[in-house]
Amino acid sequence: MRQASGAAPDLGRLSFNQMTCDPANLSEAIAATGRAGLNWIGVWRHKIKDAPVEQYGKQIKDAGLRVSGLCRGGMFPAAAAEERQRKIDDNLRAIDEAAALGTDTLVMVCGGVPEGSRDLDGARQMVIDGLGAIVPHAKSCGVRIGIEPLHPMYAADRSVVSTLGLANDMADQVGSDQVGVVIDVYHVWWDPDVHREIERSRGRIFGFHVCDWLVPTPHMLMGRGMMGDGVIEIARLRQEVDAQGYNGPIECEIFNQAVWETPIDKTMKRMKQTFVDCC
Amino acid sequence: MRQASGAAPDLGRLSFNQMTCDPANLSEAIAATGRAGLNWIGVWRHKIKDAPVEQYGKQIKDAGLRVSGLCRGGMFPAAAAEERQRKIDDNLRAIDEAAALGTDTLVMVCGGVPEGSRDLDGARQMVIDGLGAIVPHAKSCGVRIGIEPLHPMYAADRSVVSTLGLANDMADQVGSDQVGVVIDVYHVWWDPDVHREIERSRGRIFGFHVCDWLVPTPHMLMGRGMMGDGVIEIARLRQEVDAQGYNGPIECEIFNQAVWETPIDKTMKRMKQTFVDCC
Numbered sequence: 001m002r003q004a005s006g007a008a009p010d011l012g013r014l015s016f017n018q019m020t021c022d023p024a025n026l027s028e029a030i031a032a033t034g035r036a037g038l039n040w041i042g043v044w045r046h047k048i049k050d051a052p053v054e055q056y057g058k059q060i061k062d063a064g065l066r067v068s069g070l071c072r073g074g075m076f077p078a079a080a081a082e083e084r085q086r087k088i089d090d091n092l093r094a095i096d097e098a099a100a101l102g103t104d105t106l107v108m109v110c111g112g113v114p115e116g117s118r119d120l121d122g123a124r125q126m127v128i129d130g131l132g133a134i135v136p137h138a139k140s141c142g143v144r145i146g147i148e149p150l151h152p153m154y155a156a157d158r159s160v161v162s163t164l165g166l167a168n169d170m171a172d173q174v175g176s177d178q179v180g181v182v183i184d185v186y187h188v189w190w191d192p193d194v195h196r197e198i199e200r201s202r203g204r205i206f207g208f209h210v211c212d213w214l215v216p217t218p219h220m221l222m223g224r225g226m227m228g229d230g231v232i233e234i235a236r237l238r239q240e241v242d243a244q245g246y247n248g249p250i251e252c253e254i255f256n257q258a259v260w261e262t263p264i265d266k267t268m269k270r271m272k273q274t275f276v277d278c279c
Numbered sequence: 280m281r282q283a284s285g286a287a288p289d290l291g292r293l294s295f296n297q298m299t300c301d302p303a304n305l306s307e308a309i310a311a312t313g314r315a316g317l318n319w320i321g322v323w324r325h326k327i328k329d330a331p332v333e334q335y336g337k338q339i340k341d342a343g344l345r346v347s348g349l350c351r352g353g354m355f356p357a358a359a360a361e362e363r364q365r366k367i368d369d370n371l372r373a374i375d376e377a378a379a380l381g382t383d384t385l386v387m388v389c390g391g392v393p394e395g396s397r398d399l400d401g402a403r404q405m406v407i408d409g410l411g412a413i414v415p416h417a418k419s420c421g422v423r424i425g426i427e428p429l430h431p432m433y434a435a436d437r438s439v440v441s442t443l444g445l446a447n448d449m450a451d452q453v454g455s456d457q458v459g460v461v462i463d464v465y466h467v468w469w470d471p472d473v474h475r476e477i478e479r480s481r482g483r484i485f486g487f488h489v490c491d492w493l494v495p496t497p498h499m500l501m502g503r504g505m506m507g508d509g510v511i512e513i514a515r516l517r518q519e520v521d522a523q524g525y526n527g528p529i530e531c532e533i534f535n536q537a538v539w540e541t542p543i544d545k546t547m548k549r550m551k552q553t554f555v556d557c558c
Contacts, residue, residue, distance in 0.1 A: 112494075118512045120469070153432040155469035156494045156510045166471045190399070190434035192445045215391075215435045220499055231435045233397045 003228065004235030008276045009242070009250060015040030015068035016271070017209070017253035018047060021264045026056055028264065034063040036268035040249040043101060044071045045094060053100040060101065067103035068249035069146065069182065069207050070094065075111040076130030077123040077160065084126060087111075091134045099141040105206050106138070107182050108147050112157040123160045128173050135176045146182035146206035147171060151190075153220055164188050164197035171204055180204030183241060184253065186211050186224055189232040195240060202244040209251045210234055210279055224254045226270060228278035238279050250279065282507065283514030287555045288521070288529060294319030294347035295550070296488070296532035297326060300543045305335055307543065313342040315547035319528040322380060323350045324373060332379040339380065346382035347528035348425065348461065348486050349373065354390040355409030356402040356439065363405060366390075370413045378420040384485050385417070386461050387426050391436040402439045407452050414455045425461035425485035426450060430469075432499055443467050443476040450483055459483030462520060463532065465490050465503055468511040474519060481523040488530045489513055489558055503533045505549060507557035517558050529558065 002008060016038055018029040026047045033041045041060060048056050060067060073094040078084045091106075098106045110127040113120055131145060138145050147167040150159035161167050167181045181201050186209070188194045198205075212230030217223040227234055238250065252271050259267060281287060295317055297308040305326045312320045320339060327335050339346060352373040357363045370385075377385045389406040392399055410424060417424050426446040429438035440446050446460045460480050465488070467473045477484075491509030496502040506513055517529065531550050538546060 113510050115494075118510050120510075120512065124471075151431065152469040153430065153496070153499075156492055156496070160469075162469045163471060169471075190431040190439075190441045192403075192442060192448075213435055215394075217432070217435075217499065220432070220496065231392050231397050231399075233399065 002276070003278050006235065006239055009238060009279055011272060011276060012039050013248070013250045014038055014272065014275050015042050015249040015251040016268065017042035017071070017251045019044055019071070020252055020254045020259060020271070021267055022260045024264050025050070027059065030060055030063050030065065032264040032268055033065055035265065036272065039064075039066060040068040040251070041065050042068045042071065042251040042253065043103075045097060048097065053097050057101045067101045068251050069105040069107045070098040070101055070103055071107045072109040073106045073134075073145070074108040074159070077111045077114050077126040079114040079117060084130065088130055088133045091130065092137050095134065095138050095141050095143045098143045104142060105144050105146050105182070107207060108145055109150060110147060110159045110161045112155065112160060120155075120160060124166070127160060128170055131170065131174045131179055135174065135178050138178045139176070144206050145179045147179065148182040148184060149187055151187045163191055163193065164201065165193055168197055168200050180206040182207035182209065184209035185232050185234050185237050186213060189213060189237065194237070198237070198240045198244060205241060205244060205246040207248065207251065208238065208241050208246060209253045210238070210275070211252060211254045222255050222257050224256050226254060226259065227252070227274040234279050250275070281556050283557065285514065285518055288517060288558050290551060290555060291318050292527070292529045293317055293551065293554050294321050294528040294530040295547065296321035296350070296530045298323055298350070299531055299533045299538060299550070300546055301539045303543050304329070306338065309339055309342050309344065311543040311547055312344055314544065315551065318343075318345060319347040319530070320344050321347045321350065321530045321532065322382075324376060327376065332376050336380045346380045347530050348384040348386045349377040349380055349382055350386045351388040352385045352413075352424070353387040353438070356390045356393050356405040358393040358396060363409065367409055367412045370409065371416050374413065374417050374420050374422045377422045383421060384423050384425050384461070386486060387424055388429060389426060389438045389440045391434065391439060399434075399439060403445070406439060407449055410449065410453045410458055414453065414457050417457050418455070423485050424458045426458065427461040427463060428466055430466040442470055442472070443480065444472055447476055447479050459485040461486035461488065463488035464511050464513050464516050465492060468492060468516065473516070477516070477519045477523060484520060484523060484525040486527065486530065487517065487520050487525060488532045489517070489554070490531060490533045501534050501536050503535050505533060505538065506531070506553040513558050529554070
């Protein structure tokens with residue numbers, strides 16, 4: 001039974017982010033996504049290390065799938081300039097990998113406050129500088145940079161970009177069509193400004209991710225729930241994102257031990273059903 | 280060695296929030312706070328249930344202490360109107376308890392999304408309505424209502440007031456001098472708008488709480504650290520709050536099992552030192 005008012009999104013937009021089933025390797029995730037009849041898969045960089053990335057690109061294409069986005073670039077802040085350059089270099093490689101996988105979107109988890117530092121403003125400036133440094137290569141490769149604001153509980157160690165408003169500010173400051181935002185309901189649902197900031201994201205929404213916020217939350221990292229199992233007004237946010245002209249893939253990305261231990265085909269089935277019912 | 284630029288705050292402003300040592304009952308906390316030479320103590324309602332509140336009020340006064348604030352009123356949202364009224368009634372009792380303890384400040388943890396609901400906006404309206412309902416009694420008792428924005432990771436189950444901006448909006452909407460904000464660095468440090476919103480809080484800052492954000496955070500509830508052990512720019516925030524004319528008590532409030540298991544006099548000593556060094 002559909003929870004929300006309005007039509008369900010087209011199932012053809014649903015993308016299986018492979019971290020929804022961490023135990024599967026990428027080949028297994030590709031096969032399961034194909035069996036489920038989906039069009040899209042979301043890929044993580046640490047899952048493509050065991051073979052040439054072009055091989056995975058071909059495997060995905062041969063399965064009739066497209067990559068909705070590559071996770072993740074970013075992690076720009078660091079105390080030392082050399083370390084910041086190493087991180088920029090790694091992002092340039094991530095852009096190459098995205099291109100080799102045939103996706104036009106690299107998802108950015110921008111990085112936290114450098115170890116031993118308390119300079120949050122400085123870390124945010126390092127993110128802007130890092131984004132600016134990779135824009136030319138991204139442009140030449142046809143890869144878009146999607147800043148994903150992360151929940152404020154990750155501000156210290158994962159991303160100092162804690163709100164969609166800040167992601168929009170940063171995209172403005174970098175000032176390139178190559179840079180936009182990726183909106184994950186898990187990270188932004190609580191924000192009193194989220195509806196206004198989705199409007200402000202018009203024209204630069206490069207991805208949309210769904211899952212749910214469980215009550216109580218079992219774990220800060222591994223506590224995400226399947227759509228409908230929590231408190232997020234997912235359908236409202238999805239409709240607002242679509243109303244800004246976004247009609248691309250919608251990734252389901254769930255970090256949760258119980259979901260990980262579920263057989264992948266069963267997860268696919270439940271994901272498709274809750275996508276229709278709750279998104 | 281002092282970390283931050285600028286003078287340390289007056290040690291006479293330091294308040295021991297009794298939840299920094301949960302194993303101690305209120306009498307023990309009062310005695311230890313007196314031994315430490317402090318002027319202020321922060322009290323929790325569930326700690327005053329075992330004796331008449333007036334008795335605790337006298338005990339605190341006899342120890343030469345004052346109560347910086349009573350935690351906590353709030354928890355307004357509920358699906359049923361009768362349940363919401365019960366919560367308002369409980370807040371009226373909390374106001375009486377604050378007055379009996381001799382404090383002019385009741386700290387509000389405003390409540391989460393009602394069980395089974397996804398209506399975040401509705402829950403926020405219930406908070407505004409609840410605050411409005413208790414203002415007359417608060418005024419007649421000389422007790423101020425301090426809305427404490429809570430970290431967004433508590434939005435679902437503890438407080439839908441996730442930013443200082445929203446707390447300021449709500450105070451504006453209630454429109455009474457009796458209603459202001461309580462700022463805890465743990466809840467607001469990550470917010471790109473916090474510095475601007477502290478300015479906007481001028482004249483209605485009813486409390487200021489300190490502790491630190493540890494990396495990694497060991498637990499969503501019990502993961503707070505002693506000042507200086509984490510990433511928060513505490514001194515900067517304290518100076519900004521003071522610059523808005525706040526010169527009241529500064530509560531140290533730490534939920535952390537390791538701190539709880541430390542002998543209370545040792546915690547007092549460390550708290551005083553880190554207050555001078557880091558606040």
